Amino acid sequence: MIAAIIKKISSVxxxxxxxxGLFGTLAVALIFISNSxxxxxxxxxxxxxxxxxxxxxxxxxxxxxxxxxxxxxHAKNIFNTLFQAVKxxxxxxxxxxxxxxxxIFSDDETIVGQRFTDNSELQRAIKGEVVAELQSxxxxxxxxxxxxxxxxxxxxxxxxxxxxNPGGVIEAYFRLDNINAQINETQKILIITIVSxxxxxxxxxxxxxxxxxxxxxxxxxxxxxxSPDLIFVKDWNGRFTLVNKATxxxxxxxxxxxLGKTDADFNDNKDEVANFLAADRQVIRSLEPKFIKEExxxxxxxxxxxxxxxxxxxxxxxxxxxxxxxxADITERKKGxxxxxxxxxxxxxxxxxxxxxxRNGLIQWVNPAFIRLTGYTWDEAIGKTxxxxxxxxxxxxxxxxxWDTILAGQPWRSEVTDRRKDGxxxxxxxxxxPVKDDHGNVINFVAIQQDIxxxxxxxxxxxxxxxxxxxxRNAMANVLLDLRVEKANTEKEKAKDEAMLASIGxxxxxxxxxxxxxxxxxxxxDMLDWIQQDLKGKTITSxxxxxxxGHPVPLKSRPxxxxxxxxxxxxxxxxxxxxxxxxxxxxxxxxxxxxxGKIIGLVEIIRDVTxxxxxxxxxxxxxxxxxxxxxxxxxxxxxxxxMLLSGDGGAIxxxxxxxxxxxxxxxKRMVDLVNSLLNVSRIExxxxxxxxxxxxxxxxxxxxxxxxxxxxxxxxxxxxxxxDYVTMISADPKLLTMILQNLLSNxxxxxxxxxxxxxxxxxxxxxxxxxxxxxxxxIPRSSQEKIFTKMYRADNARSMRPNGSGLGLYMVKSILExxxxxxxxxxxxxxxxxxxxxxxxTGMKEKKxxxxxxx
Amino acid sequence: MTDIAxxxxxxVTEDEPAMMEAITTVLGRAGFSVxxxxxxxEGVEFALRDHPDCxxxxxxxxxxxxxxxxxTLRRDTWGKTIPIIxxxxxxxxxxxxxxxxxxxxxxxxxxxxxSLEDLVxxxxxxxxx
Numbered sequence: 001m002i003a004a005i006i007k008k009i010s011s012v013x014x015x016x017x018x019x020x021g022l023f024g025t026l027a028v029a030l031i032f033i034s035n036s037x038x039x040x041x042x043x044x045x046x047x048x049x050x051x052x053x054x055x056x057x058x059x060x061x062x063x064x065x066x067x068x069x070x071x072x073x074h075a076k077n078i079f080n081t082l083f084q085a086v087k088x089x090x091x092x093x094x095x096x097x098x099x100x101x102x103x104i105f106s107d108d109e110t111i112v113g114q115r116f117t118d119n120s121e122l123q124r125a126i127k128g129e130v131v132a133e134l135q136s137x138x139x140x141x142x143x144x145x146x147x148x149x150x151x152x153x154x155x156x157x158x159x160x161x162x163x164x165n166p167g168g169v170i171e172a173y174f175r176l177d178n179i180n181a182q183i184n185e186t187q188k189i190l191i192i193t194i195v196s197x198x199x200x201x202x203x204x205x206x207x208x209x210x211x212x213x214x215x216x217x218x219x220x221x222x223x224x225x226x227s228p229d230l231i232f233v234k235d236w237n238g239r240f241t242l243v244n245k246a247t248x249x250x251x252x253x254x255x256x257x258x259l260g261k262t263d264a265d266f267n268d269n270k271d272e273v274a275n276f277l278a279a280d281r282q283v284i285r286s287l288e289p290k291f292i293k294e295e296x297x298x299x300x301x302x303x304x305x306x307x308x309x310x311x312x313x314x315x316x317x318x319x320x321x322x323x324x325x326x327x328a329d330i331t332e333r334k335k336g337x338x339x340x341x342x343x344x345x346x347x348x349x350x351x352x353x354x355x356x357x358x359r360n361g362l363i364q365w366v367n368p369a370f371i372r373l374t375g376y377t378w379d380e381a382i383g384k385t386x387x388x389x390x391x392x393x394x395x396x397x398x399x400x401x402x403w404d405t406i407l408a409g410q411p412w413r414s415e416v417t418d419r420r421k422d423g424x425x426x427x428x429x430x431x432x433x434p435v436k437d438d439h440g441n442v443i444n445f446v447a448i449q450q451d452i453x454x455x456x457x458x459x460x461x462x463x464x465x466x467x468x469x470x471x472x473r474n475a476m477a478n479v480l481l482d483l484r485v486e487k488a489n490t491e492k493e494k495a496k497d498e499a500m501l502a503s504i505g506x507x508x509x510x511x512x513x514x515x516x517x518x519x520x521x522x523x524x525x526d527m528l529d530w531i532q533q534d535l536k537g538k539t540i541t542s543x544x545x546x547x548x549x550g551h552p553v554p555l556k557s558r559p560x561x562x563x564x565x566x567x568x569x570x571x572x573x574x575x576x577x578x579x580x581x582x583x584x585x586x587x588x589x590x591x592x593x594x595x596x597g598k599i600i601g602l603v604e605i606i607r608d609v610t611x612x613x614x615x616x617x618x619x620x621x622x623x624x625x626x627x628x629x630x631x632x633x634x635x636x637x638x639x640x641x642x643m644l645l646s647g648d649g650g651a652i653x654x655x656x657x658x659x660x661x662x663x664x665x666x667x668k669r670m671v672d673l674v675n676s677l678l679n680v681s682r683i684e685x686x687x688x689x690x691x692x693x694x695x696x697x698x699x700x701x702x703x704x705x706x707x708x709x710x711x712x713x714x715x716x717x718x719x720x721x722x723x724d725y726v727t728m729i730s731a732d733p734k735l736l737t738m739i740l741q742n743l744l745s746n747x748x749x750x751x752x753x754x755x756x757x758x759x760x761x762x763x764x765x766x767x768x769x770x771x772x773x774x775x776x777x778x779i780p781r782s783s784q785e786k787i788f789t790k791m792y793r794a795d796n797a798r799s800m801r802p803n804g805s806g807l808g809l810y811m812v813k814s815i816l817e818x819x820x821x822x823x824x825x826x827x828x829x830x831x832x833x834x835x836x837x838x839x840x841x842t843g844m845k846e847k848k849x850x851x852x853x854x855x
Numbered sequence: 856m857t858d859i860a861x862x863x864x865x866x867v868t869e870d871e872p873a874m875m876e877a878i879t880t881v882l883g884r885a886g887f888s889v890x891x892x893x894x895x896x897e898g899v900e901f902a903l904r905d906h907p908d909c910x911x912x913x914x915x916x917x918x919x920x921x922x923x924x925x926x927t928l929r930r931d932t933w934g935k936t937i938p939i940i941x942x943x944x945x946x947x948x949x950x951x952x953x954x955x956x957x958x959x960x961x962x963x964x965x966x967x968x969x970s971l972e973d974l975v976x977x978x979x980x981x982x983x984x
Contacts, residue, residue: 631944632967
């Protein structure tokens, strides 16, 4: 029987040794990781174990073939059960020692972890020898027993396959029944076998444990590698000590390659790398986790920037604190959020009213248009149902139909009249669309409403208008009836109208929208030297019109064309060419005739202005001659006063000199006035020419300032001129001089002693800008509107300088208007004035004229 | 020098005696010798006879007007280049201005706006003295 047992045990042992050998080297050190918790569970779980179920467990285990993590638990159980069972059967006490003479396992909890280095038998066993030690005989614990018992300690090394030295020692402590007897061989073999079995189950447990651990490591590896999130561990210097595939992918490298390297080795974005390291170190330093809501990470592969959300926690690696990071790619989410934000913004800015309810009709969201239309605030609307807006204008049936439709998942469209918070009603065109989930269940309703109150109103108006039209039609019928009666009278009226037309002092031509002549009065016929028959049916544009120098007026510039296209009254002077080719100036005024806002024709009033032209010329000649006649005596007075002042008439007294100065000054003003009047006359008749040439602006300004130099110096007025990238412009030098002379001499005249004048010539979008600023008396607000009026002078200017013509600014403005420029000013009384003169970049508009202006 | 011994001679055509006197006085004071002519007819005659260094010319004058006189002188070999200063109260207007400009006057001065001092200045400019 014993032989059979031994045989069985030996076969089991062989298998165990074989199984153990498969795993090669095994670290006994693994034993050390056992702890008191495991031991506790061993002890409690094996309380009722029997050798039978040990065998069953072992068998199950061995036949299972493939080990799982559950197998490790089994192995543990087997070990525990054996450990316990063996003890209860034969052995008083069992200890497991490591090679450092430390107790790893014992049923005596108190000695676990202690070291007993002075045990020579143990030391021999650690070296590989099986040692038995006879203890001193002791009295048995059971008092009823007689004599002494002999106790034996048996030390068996734990041999791991493939390793020369034992990984530990198992000590079995048992008693010999006969105190005098030596241990017999059978007993010895039995004990050794049992101990070996324990030893081997122990080995099995750790082998399995190791397998499972390594498997679980693999499993963990797979888990972290399949994770789309970045998982990594970095040390203080930022070196990766653990990374998953996702992390390696971001840097377009392999896990193996990334280990031991830093972010800086793969990411050339220095700022990013610095931020990573700073966060890592902060975590390690503070030992606090850190959550980074979003951070950019440059992808080395795609060169695109992706956004990550990262949690970093401190972990202790066994040697030093490191940082464990888990980063989730939130780029898509971020994009999605942006999309949502955009959509929300779009919905919020929509003019249409929108609201979203849940399935039960509770309002979850409204847009600002809703708030604007209804008067309810967000808070007042959310959580309520659209009954909030119920006006009572819809029937119960209406609402039933609505709900039946939308609950069936169909959209609903209707006009609905609702009530605002303030009680007023409004009408909207409403579409309610059910929103379904993936399973087709209605989860929300979206209502979009368009305010059609205006439209309704318009429709009402229209129907009213139709009614009015109907009334009018009836009325018209009546009128027509009456008209027939009145026809005879009308005929008389017509004759009267014609008589009136004929007797109007001016030519009159009426044309339809096609330009066909409908009526022309006698004067028009005479004036144009056409007779009624010729004119009627002709188009007005076939009448020959020329400009001043004899070119035919193009169709688009003809007064009738302009009036038709602008719907405005238009007038101008043209030359009409008679049949005999003689021509005369013709003033034409065209007025569109409108009926209910629509042009139905034009009335053209024509006037022969030959006589006016002659008068103009005569007037201009008169002014010219008169000015010559006026100047002659003024010249004599001026020259002779000058000669007297120069001493040509003999020595003069100071008093006489003063008087003569007055005469001279007065005379000069008179001359200026005559010149100004002459210029005004020319400006008004439009007979002055504009001859632009390239002008050096500085030359003109310098010349003007030179004329003013004496006055400027005596008044200690400082002048500075800035040319802001402007040197030459296209302008009539005389006119430019005149403009600047007027403005600068005004600046000088109306600026007190010690003041200053700033001139700036620069470019503006409209052209060349002359800015002339003084620190003078300014233009009173009440005078600003009239300052460019002929002969107008502001009160403060009049009191400062009684002798002024009031023609200067008028002339400047007139010249600029004709030259295509402009003038404006900013002024404050008592502070000063700034005039802005603009001359188009293209230069002054050239203008033919037979007169020049006197500078 | 020669300038002192032989002063520049200026021909002045002016029908208004008062004006003639004034011009003569200041030019004389400035060291010039004046040849007076009371109209355009005399003006052409004296100019071609005396070959003055400069001519001061009015426009509105009896007999021969200033513009005609100018055109006559410009046709003469000597008169082609003689400096002419127009001194008149008539505006540089009408078609007349074109004729005047074509004959290249050195200056066009309005009497009323020109002081005698200015006139002397302009004469000196023309003669480069």
